[in-house]
Amino acid sequence: MSADYWLNRWKNNDIGFHESRVNPYLDRYFTNLKIPQNGRVFVPLCGKTNDIAWLLEQNIQVVGVELCESAIKQLFGSLNVTPTVTVHDKFKLYSADNLAIWVGDIFALTANLLGSVDVIYDRGSLVALPFTLRKKYSRHVVMITQKAPQLLICCVYDQSKRDGTPYSISAQEVFDHYHHAYSLQLIRCEAIANGVKGVVPANIVVWQLNKKD
Numbered sequence: 001m002s003a004d005y006w007l008n009r010w011k012n013n014d015i016g017f018h019e020s021r022v023n024p025y026l027d028r029y030f031t032n033l034k035i036p037q038n039g040r041v042f043v044p045l046c047g048k049t050n051d052i053a054w055l056l057e058q059n060i061q062v063v064g065v066e067l068c069e070s071a072i073k074q075l076f077g078s079l080n081v082t083p084t085v086t087v088h089d090k091f092k093l094y095s096a097d098n099l100a101i102w103v104g105d106i107f108a109l110t111a112n113l114l115g116s117v118d119v120i121y122d123r124g125s126l127v128a129l130p131f132t133l134r135k136k137y138s139r140h141v142v143m144i145t146q147k148a149p150q151l152l153i154c155c156v157y158d159q160s161k162r163d164g165t166p167y168s169i170s171a172q173e174v175f176d177h178y179h180h181a182y183s184l185q186l187i188r189c190e191a192i193a194n195g196v197k198g199v200v201p202a203n204i205v206v207w208q209l210n211k212k213d
């Protein structure tokens with residue numbers, strides 16, 4: 001899946017993945033992860049999610065990465081914050097108090113640029129990528145965060161009934177990507193009203209991934 005696919009979606013305002021409200025599973029399960037006071041959360045493939053505003057309200061630092069610069073301009077606009085913008089090799093960094101967003105390709109993001117991370121919040125990231133990229137993404141995220149615990153929100157449905165994002169991520173697949181680094185806990189599985197885009201019945205599945213000792 002090319003960068004152009006996502007940039008065109010943003011350009012055409014084809015962003016049905018963007019939720020107008022804070023994700024209810026973030027609100028409900030985030031404390032499970034026991035993030036330290038003033039801890040730092042990594043939001044990969046962040047778009048302009050309202051979840052970032054919620055995290056900042058909890059006095060949590062946020063670092064994100066996103067391909068589309070206009071999405072990040074919209075994010076800062078919605079937060080009513082003027083960012084400082086600097087250029088670092090392949091990235092632009094949009095930053096403000098407690099918030100840093102790397103604009104560029106996550107696969108070019110290094111542990112050094114990212115900095116320390118206490119928790120990863122993956123909503124709409126793994127499910128946004130086709131299988132071969134999911135393998136690459138999961139390895140990369142584990143590496144650049146030194147296995148930071150994750151709250152992972154996926155969906156599961158019969159992939160043969162529709163193609164494209166959000167992709168279905170089975171429990172077996174979560175295990176295959178992450179069991180070497182984490183102990184996996186399924187904390188919620190419930191039907192999505194109207195399924196995926198009204199086409200196929202689906203469940204939303206929330207995982208907690210804790211670092212193995």
Ligand SMILES: C[S@@+](CC[C@H](N)C(=O)[O-])C[C@H]1O[C@@H](n2cnc3c(N)ncnc32)[C@H](O)[C@@H]1O
Pocket residue numbers: 006007017018019044045046047048049065066067068071104105106107123124125128165
């Ligand atoms: C399905 S959306 C989810 C956005 C956000 N997490 C949310 O919940 O609203 C996936 C996002 O990933 C971004 N993206 C896709 N591939 C990327 C990559 N390789 N590096 C950085 N961002 C990427 C897209 O531009 C898009 O905004």
